[in-house]
Amino acid sequence: MLDFAIYCLTIVAVWSVLGLSLNIQFGLTGLVNFGQILPFGLGAYAAALAAQAGMPWPAGAALGLAFAVVVSLLVLLPARRLSQDYWALITLGAGELFRLTALNAPALGGADGLTVPRFADPHLALACALALMAAAWFMAHRIARSPFGRMLKVLREDEVLAATLGRNPVTYQRTVSIIGWAMAAAAGVLYAHIVGYVSPSSFTVTETFIVWTALILGGPGSTLGVVIGAAAVQLLSVSSRFVAGWIDLPADVLANGRLALFGLVLVLMFLFRPQGLIPETKEVRDAERH
Amino acid sequence: MKKILSLAFCSALALAAVQGPARAADPIEIGVIANLTGSAVKTSVQMTRGVELAADAINAAGGIDGRPVKLIVEDSENRAQEALNAANKLYNVDKVPAAIMFGGSGLMIPVAELAKEKGRVLVNTSSSSPKLGNYPGTLFSILPLDDIVGKELGLLMADSGAKTAAIVVPNSTFGLGVAEAAAAAFEAKGGKIVKKVAFTEGQPDYRADIQPVVPAKPDVIITAGYGDDSRAMLKAARELGLTAKWYAAYPSILEIENKDFLDGKLFGVDNGGYSQPAGKAVADKYGAKFNGTADLMAHVYYGYDALMVVAAAIKKAGSAEPAAIAKALPDVVKAYDGATGKIAWDARGQRIAPPIDVIEYKAGDFVTTATRN
Amino acid sequence: MLQVLLNSLVYASMIAVIAVGVALCYSILRFANFAHIQFAVVGGYLTYSFAAIPGMPLPAALALSAVATGLIAILVDFLVFSRLRDITPEGKMIVSWGVALFLRSVVAIIYGGGARVFDLSYDVVAVGDAVFTTLDALVVVVAAVLMLLLHLFLNFTRVGSGLRALASNADLAVTRGIPGDRLIKLMWFLSGALAAIGGTLLAFETRLQPNMDLIILLPVFAAVTIGGLSNVFGAVLGALILSLAQNLLIYIDFGALLGGESWQIPTQFRDYVAVLALVVVLLLRPRLSPLAGR
Structure with a gap:
């Protein structure tokens, strides 16, 4: 039981980093990334490729971050200056292209995937995941409190206002994307080493929206909220397995019910509590000063 | 923060733990992991039914040394993350000695990694990736290469x-x-x-x-x-x-x-096994339990044989400890003539030379x- | 080559019927509705269920499904979107994903995750080297008739011009006495019904599975984007262009073109065309509705 709790906490920590990454993109800046799984997958595959080439894990990590930064710039290139619906479509498409490529490129293992050296000790895995989460948390917190972060919020609320303040929205969006994507890539590197394996089936659109559910549930813009959201989603996910043991419902009905619940959570939160469980703290004074 | 999380988890999971440790007269629990949702559902359901038929047969014959077999079926949604969640629950919480799995190599390999770490048994009924040969003593394939x-x-x-x-x-x-x-x-x-x-x-x-x-x-x-x-x-x-x-x-x-x-x-x-008497007998049982054999697919036979050889290994070893099962498995299959014919494994637990x-x-x-x- | 054109036409017909609904919704409510594609899947399953009623002819089942799905779309709007008219377009988009996820899971609970197929009988017709089926012909004809009817409706009826007025300037339209709320309900009904018919056509040609929306999501949105998002008939044209590009890409023997051994792009790379089309259109038309709907 303890082992299981350790495993669940590890997964929550990794998904929290993904959530925090999405939070600085969407929560702070208002960028709708529907391909959040892409940088995560890039990190994981980079870790795997480096391991295949016999390189030590830091090389894989560096490679993962580099991939994420380069690809984020590539995706941003057409997406800049676009309204968020286009941004969403482009990132969604880019994520799917990555999955398709991994699935069909023999060098990336195809459907078979690639193996990665695994953490021998689950406690160490948990410690690393918590450390990464703490680092991501610290970073997100610092960004949110900095003048840069306040500008991001202005950008989110009113791009035109930001532009009249002499700030180029594109520069800000680019910086945020690079930071956010690098963060998600780091989570991906760690995830690959925790699971010991990467394959295209781990990086589907569904995963992206599980991160979104966590973010919307916890509260966009709120660092603590995102982590709570990620924990709640994972808890919901594993606890439904235990519920299956108590009530006599077919396993497939239960599993679909769980996904339906995620969808319902997204909708209900928007309808009744758009600020999330843990609302973002608004800094009224600062907003007035600008 | 960590405290809140741990508390939340422990309270939820503690509820599940009230079952307590297994006693000698308790049923032997065997895990099943399959894609019950997502894509490729039909084949997974067929495999699961095959395992159920085997469990029925074993329990009707008085169980394994008097202990009935109890299946715990978990869904993998055809996603690696959920397959891992399922396997973690089975191996860590239910503490099953062995799990029978249906899924592609993308799901099977991470679960095999976990099984290896935990020293448990994983029986593969669906994937023929050569990479599955990397888990000798952990993973055994019913599906031939x-x-x-x-x-x-x-x-x-x-x-x-x-x-x-x-x-x-x-x-x-x-x-x-x-x-x-x-x-x-x-x-x-x-x-x-x-x-x-x-x-x-x-x-x-x-x-x-x-x-x-x-x-x-x-x-x-x-x-x-x-x-x-x-x-x-x-x-x-x-x-x-x-x-x-x-x-x-x-x-x-x-x-x-x-x-x-x-x-x-x-x-x-x-x-070559399905057309033999053992295979035909399984098809008859299927027809009786699931309203005819119109939807019967070959995956039933692989699921059936998977549980049958695990049960035979437990019986021979006189223990449901995973290490004992893993040790006995290669021996018992030599004498086993199942729904998919005679089973021969190489040193890696991969099935070779099927009929x-x-x-x-x-x-x-x-x-x-x-x-x- | 003729075969490529035929394949493209059939595929484009199914995509177009679904895509016009996305464009219709975008033109009036200014958000990309992911749930729309799930309406198509729901419609397909409903046709399947209605057709299972003894004595129910297939066209009647299709009509019933279209009406039912249209009503479901109105219901979804009443329960969800109508209460969120004032949030940002991206917010609505995320909500629509939640709705899609919910509907998809409910469909899977009711019908199971396995595929369902319509048992239709049809003939294969050969034209030179190319072949098509009578079902293909039916799909193309139904799609063409629907598009024609929609065109006539939008351009030559009072209600249709009301819808167009609402699309071009909602505030002005409402001030001029056009019943905005009722027209929005009509728009939902229309797009829901169209989605149901498109989804059923797709199911006739292929199969029904709850996650079908994920498979056609990129092509549908690429088609709508090529057409200019809020342009209903642009979406039709977009579907044709996209479908042709996709089929051409995998048809051309690039190896032979470059004088080498025969080599074609593997078919699974077809979806690249959809995403690349999105990107190219956006690069070529950067001013295409930036900050649309704000």
Whole structure:
């Protein structure tokens, strides 16, 4: 039981980093990334490729971050200056292209995937995941409190206002994307080493929206909220397995019910509590000063 | 923060732990992991039913040394993360000594990693990736490797007098593995591969994929696949007016889309066990429990044999400890003649040299025309 | 080559019928509705269920399904979107994903995750080297008739011009006495019904599975984007262009073109065309509705 709790906490920590990454993109800046799984997958595959080439894990990590930064710039290139619906479509498409490529490129293992050296000790895995989460948390917190972060919020609320303040929205969006994507890539590197394996089936659109559910549930813009959201989603996910043991419902009905619940959570939160469980703290004074 | 999280988890999970540790008279719990939601559901359900039939048979005969078998079925959603969640629950919370799994290598390998770490047993009923050979003593395959079946298929094509062949397979380990082995055997006998199509699974329509085969005018088509995808593939081929003969690995798992289209035109090599008395007996049990055998697929037999050999290993070892099961498994299969025939494993726990039936599809039935091995 | 054109036409017909609904919704409510594609799947399943009623002819089942799905779309709007008219377009988009996820899971609970197929009988017709089925012909004809009817409705009826007025300037339209709320309900009904018919056509040609929306999501949105998002008939044109590009890409023998051995792009790379089309259109038309709907 303890082992299981350790495993669940590890997964929550990794998904929290993904959530925090999405939070600085969407929560702070208002960028709708529907391909959040892409940088995560890039990190994981980079870790795997480096391991295949016999390189030590830091090389894989560096490679993962580099991939994420380069690809984020590539995706941003057409997406800049676009309204968020286009941004969403482009990132969604880019994520799917990555999955398709991994699935069909023999060098990336195809459907078979690639193996990665695994953490021998689950406690160490948990410690690393918590450390990464703490680092991501610290970073997100610092960004949110900095003048840069306040500008991001202005950008989110009113791009035109930001532009009249002499700030180029594109520069800000680019910086945020690079930071956010690098963060998600780091989570991906760690995830690959925790699971010991990467394959295209781990990086589907569904995963992206599980991160979104966590973010919307916890509260966009709120660092603590995102982590709570990620924990709640994972808890919901594993606890439904235990519920299956108590009530006599077919396993497939239960599993679909769980996904339906995620969808319902997204909708209900928007309808009744758009600020999330843990609302973002608004800094009224600062907003007035600008 | 950490405290809140731990508290939340522990309170939820503690509820599940009230079952307490297993006692000697308690049932022996065996895990089952399958894609009950997501894509490729039908085949997973079939495998699970096979395991259920085996459990019924074991329990009807008084269980294993008086202890009944209890199955704990977990869904993997055809996603690696959920497969891991399922396996973690089974191995860490339910503490099952062995789990039987249906899923592609993308799901099977992470679970095998976990099973290895935990020192538990994993029985593979669905994936034929060579990478699964990396877990000797942990992972045991009921499904044979593709190379033998593929090679027999290639030889069968050459014997039929065909000179040219096209490959139409899903781009999975299974499809590509069969295609590669069959093509090699066919080419060694002087045959020529004129076109190769490897399509992505899960697409609704394959007409555009199969289109390029038409101008290549092959004598025969090498194929492999199962379930909904095979149905869509055959439909596209029929609509495109392909007249070549089909040579399939495990033709009985193809979903026949149109009987007339394939009548007398579908050949293949299949596992030789299903047509034997043991296999027929399982089919009868299936018919009795699930309202007839109309939807019966070969995956039932693999699921059935998976639990049967695990049960035999527990009985022989006199213990449900995973290490004892893993040690006894290679021994017990030597004497086991199951629904998929005799099982022979190499040192890595991979199934080799399965019995082979040569099959022809005639008037809506698969007819065995020859037997190998 | 003729075969490529035929394949493209059939595929484009199914995509177009679904895509016009996305464009219709975008033109009036200014958000990309992911749930719309799930409406198509729901419609397909409903046709399947209605057709299973003894004595029910298939066209009647299709009509019933179209009406039912249209009503479901109105219901979804009443329960969800109508209460969120004032949030950002991206917010609505995320909500629509939640709705899609919910509907998809409910469909899977009711019908199971395995595929369902319509048992239709049809003939194969050969034209030179190319072949098509009578079902293909039916799909194309139904799609063409629907598009024609929609065109006539939008351009030559009072209600239709009301819808167009609402699309071009909602505030002005409402001030001029056009009943905005009722027209929005009508728009939902229309797009829901169209989605149901498109989804059923797709199911006739292929199969029904709960996650079908994920498979056609990129092509549908690419088609709508090529057409200019809020342009209903642009979406039709977009579907045709996209479908042709996709089929051409996998048809051309690039190896032979470059004088080498025969080599074609593997078919699974078809979806790249959809995403690349999105990107190219956006690069070429950067001013295409930036900050649309704000």
